[in-house]
Amino acid sequence: MTTPKPPATEQPTLRREAAPTIRDVARLADVSIGTVSKALNANGRLSAETRSKVIRVAAEIGYRPNDLAQSLHRSKSMTVGIISNDSFGRFTLPIVEALEQQLADEGIAIFMCNATDDPARERQHIDQLLGKRIDGLVVTSRRADERSPVGPLPAGLPVIYVYSQPADHAALSLVPDDEGGARLAIQHLIDGGRRRIAHITGPERFEAVRLRHRGYANALSEAGLKARASDYLSGAWSEQWGREAVAKLFDGKAQVPDGLFCGNDQIGRGAIDALRERGIAVPESVAVVGFDNWNIMTEAARPPLSSVDMNLSALGREAGRMLIAMIDGERAAGTRRLPCTLIVRESSHPVTRQPGQL
Amino acid sequence: MTTPKPPATEQPTLRREAAPTIRDVARLADVSIGTVSKALNANGRLSAETRSKVIRVAAEIGYRPNDLAQSLHRSKSMTVGIISNDSFGRFTLPIVEALEQQLADEGIAIFMCNATDDPARERQHIDQLLGKRIDGLVVTSRRADERSPVGPLPAGLPVIYVYSQPADHAALSLVPDDEGGARLAIQHLIDGGRRRIAHITGPERFEAVRLRHRGYANALSEAGLKARASDYLSGAWSEQWGREAVAKLFDGKAQVPDGLFCGNDQIGRGAIDALRERGIAVPESVAVVGFDNWNIMTEAARPPLSSVDMNLSALGREAGRMLIAMIDGERAAGTRRLPCTLIVRESSHPVTRQPGQL
DNA sequence: TTGAAAGCGCTAACAA
């Protein structure tokens, strides 16, 4: 006999089963929905018996409250957005990582958005994030320079720029203290007995280049040393530029530097390579310090390269802390510069005495 | 006279204004909520007049539908999670970037989670993501090897492992075709006239090492060339190992290779450095090819290093495509290997003729 | 063409 009803239209696709709801728990535990809520959120007073029964049933069927529904009610989504106007890279990464950890501990999830230098994409992402009712926004960048502020954003939405600064300085911005980092490097070189220190760095359109140069110049003059104009070389952020700059400083020169402060580790590594190829001993004749503490570079250099660490993880952690505070209602604005740290490796060991010796 | 009611408790904190709701639009446009919904979603039939009025009002007050509420209704959150059991690094990044772009185009946002080798943190993240009712999950890793599957996950939740494989092979996994990539490199070296090709690579506990070695060995034997056991050197993924391996292969040897296939670009660069320091011309005497096409390494090498590109962006894009398909109900499982590409640079230019010449 | 209302899953205030 023929089937009276049409055959069930069986999908070849896997139908995703609906997640259990609080209603399911209530039915199975034979209590009301309100009771389940109380039991699971441990708020109202409830008999221990009922509570444990509800908890058991919930665990059995793998019940997990729907955050979407909760958020709708609490008008707090427990999510934040992080948007990069440049793709996530070497600098952004440690920041995001630390930030993520910090926020995860508070139960806040992160939406990751990348708008590679495309304002339209950025706008689109912001829109989407606002639709998702994020509780806060973090803006990062590949370089710490100023950028046009994101927006427009609803008033009161906590926003933090990390490794990035809004041109209008209206929001909180967390960046490394480049100038202080440079000072650390120079002070260290001076302490190691170096007296003529050159600075090989990147393009001057980078604020970091200007700030590090300032730190270099100030630290030198405070130590009574001269910062000669010819000892400052601005070029590309590359190993090749490091090598070229060494050629400029050393080839056919009677007076040469005994210390090199490089604007990043690639330049530093190029410089070390160039010095070695000239038979100039590092650190005996010339000490070299880089910037970024990018271990791929610092540890592959021969000898390993001392470098200034921007403590980007700390920057990320601080961003997380601040964002949480701001979500709780605190206000903050302006640029905050967090300290760098010097990591000493062989390339800048003192010439006169072993490290640790008097 | 004293104020009868207590002074308004003014918070020093910025109170975030509630976002406008559909109700606000309805009130201001003097229509019903249902009408607003119809007008904005362009579905039901409506007078053009009403529609445009609603749209205008919505724009004026900056109304943006609350995705949370929408999701609650549609039981689709338009979000996916991406979780890395290792922090997001050099390999994961291009994948995530491409994936993000792919999904953003569909209006899907990404939750980024990092559980650095901590199963408890991973579990916690998964929990959170399930609470947020993600529509899909992507698992990535710093290396493409097998890992214990994430979970338990609700049946039917689309899951893709990218640059990572679940040990149980129950889910879809997208990884680069390491073996094919190695073949490309070897074929290229052979085409360039090289006859004795050594393979310097990383630790054998990496599946990639074993697969690339297989590709190397097979490509050689298919070309009628011998893969000598002594020409296969497994060590660390470092420049230093590249240099050491060259010492082993060349120092005091009568018979030396004329081609070097390196397991990654750091090894390749170390090898090039070591060859140059021995006065062995690259590519004239020895051609070198690396793996990863990490431009920091390939372009800083002297000469620039040819390298196999794993097309991680393509991997990410494909993951995005597949994830969307799976969210739409498609099923997929098993390991899928995507092709690599060879990027030729000076380090492997043919010795007998200029490239492009017959 | 428009409005009213149920319901998505949850919380919290109030009633029993």
Place this chain on the structure above:
DNA sequence: TTGTTAGCGCTTTCAA
């Protein structure tokens, strides 16, 4: 101690 219910903001069906 437990149950009932309004409502978070939205979509959609049904009625007007």
